[in-house]
Amino acid sequence: MNMNELRRLAAKIDQHMQQLSAQQVNDAQAIFNRMMGYVPDLHKIWVGTSDDQLIALSNEFPGFYRYALIMEEAFEAERNKASRPYDGMARCSxxxxxxxxxxxxxxxxxxxxxxxxxxxxxxxxxxxxxxxxxxxxxxxxxxxxxxxxxxxxxxxxxxxxxxxxxxxxxxxxxxxxxxx
Known part of the structure; x- marks a missing residue:
């Protein structure tokens, strides 16, 4: 995936974060719930960029950066739990x-x-x-x-x-x- 496509994805995320902010949706959990549809796009950006490219996207699109930070914190919190209700479940195909x-x-x-x-x-x-x-x-x-x-x-x-x-x-x- 080229940088223009990654920028387009980051811009979409940024735009939706701006919309949520305009609607006064600022709570991390509410943002997490409302932005679940962007997880595949965030993943594409995460795995498709170098550290420098990710920093550039974060600087250019502050809403994208905030969303990425919220998702990273949620992932870390989930990963650090002693147990989760879905532990041991078979993965989907x-x-x-x-x-x-x-x-x-x-x-x-x-x-x-x-x-x-x-x-x-x-x-x-x-x-x-x-x-x-x-x-x-x-x-x-x-x-x-x-x-x-x-x-x-x-x-x-x-x-x-x-x-x-x-x-x-x-x-x-x-x-x-x-x-x-």
């Missing part, structure tokens, strides 16, 4: 991990899109784009159900299914509220 990442990315796109149109104040002007977001939202819900069905068919542990339901349930509810 690579295909399911990729599907989950794509669902998170699409959820982030939906959230950003609905927030942008709501922020414009006049949804009528953007009706065709809002309709397209509605189509994407319905497709996302369908893909999410297919993902869950596939996990169940594979015999995925009940605890994993509960985590998937909880995490994606929160996302689905936020998107539903934005879409209304």
């Amino acid at each position: 690579e295909q399911h991990r990729q599907q989950g990442a794509q669902l998170l990315t699409t959820a982030a796109t939906l959230e950003r899109g609905y927030q942008a149109f709501r922020g414009s104040g006049n949804l009528q002007v953007f009706q065709s784009q809002v309709d397209e977001l509605g189509r994407l939202h319905r497709q996302w819900l369908s893909d999410l159900e297919s993902f869950k069905s596939s996990l169940r068919a594979q015999g995925t542990e009940l605890k994993v299914l509960e985590y998937v339901n909880e995490a994606f349930g929160r996302l689905a509810e936020r998107i539903r509220k934005l879409a209304c």
Whole structure:
């Protein structure tokens, strides 16, 4: 991945962090929950940059830096726990991990899109784009159900299914509220 693509990803994260700040969402846990869809993008940046490039992106995009810091602190806190409820659970297949990442990315796109149109104040002007977001939202819900069905068919542990339901349930509810 080239630096221009990495800058584009960092800029998207920065933009959403600015939107959250404008909505006075400043609590690290709230940001963590609202920004889960950006984890795949953050990972691409994390593994695709040198230390100097990461510093440059952090300096150029302060919202990206704040998000990366929040995620790093959350990861460290989770890693340092003596035990976690998911310890010992079998990992999902690579295909399911990729599907989950794509669902998170699409959820982030939906959230950003609905927030942008709501922020414009006049949804009528953007009706065709809002309709397209509605189509994407319905497709996302369908893909999410297919993902869950596939996990169940594979015999995925009940605890994993509960985590998937909880995490994606929160996302689905936020998107539903934005879409209304």
